[in-house]
Amino acid sequence: ETTGFNIFNASSYLTIDENGPVALSETFVQDVNEILNRNGVEETLVVDLSPKFVVGYVESKEKHPNADKxxxxxxxxxxxTLQIVCGAPN
Incomplete structure (x- = not known):
């Protein structure tokens, strides 16, 4: 399983205006995949861009019918709107 790609001289392939971690976008991932393909790499970079921390508003709270707590x-x-089973008292 591939855990990462190292693109030597990345600045000759990509325009990157920042140092440190690079913010990914669908366009950036597509550009990297094109570079990999042009250089004979058959694997594809797949990135999950969905948010990992989501804030929500509790619209209703009812006791679980089969559990006391x-x-x-x-x-x-x-x-x-999601249905979430919760053990918090608040």
């Missing part, structure tokens, strides 16, 4: 919550996270 759990609640069933409806949580609005912007794009959708």
């Amino acid at each position: 759990l609640s069933v919550c409806k949580v609005n996270v912007g794009e959708e």
Whole structure:
């Protein structure tokens, strides 16, 4: 399993205006995959760009029907409302 790619002289292939970690975008990943393909690398860089920390608003909280210390919550996270089982008392 490939855990990373090292592109030597990356500045000759890509325009990168920052030092340190590079913020990824779909366009950047597509450009890197084109560079890899041109240089004979058959693998494809796949990046999950979905948010990893999501803030939501608890719209409702009801006691779980089959557990004394759990609640069933409806949580609005912007794009959708999720049903989340929670053990927090608040």
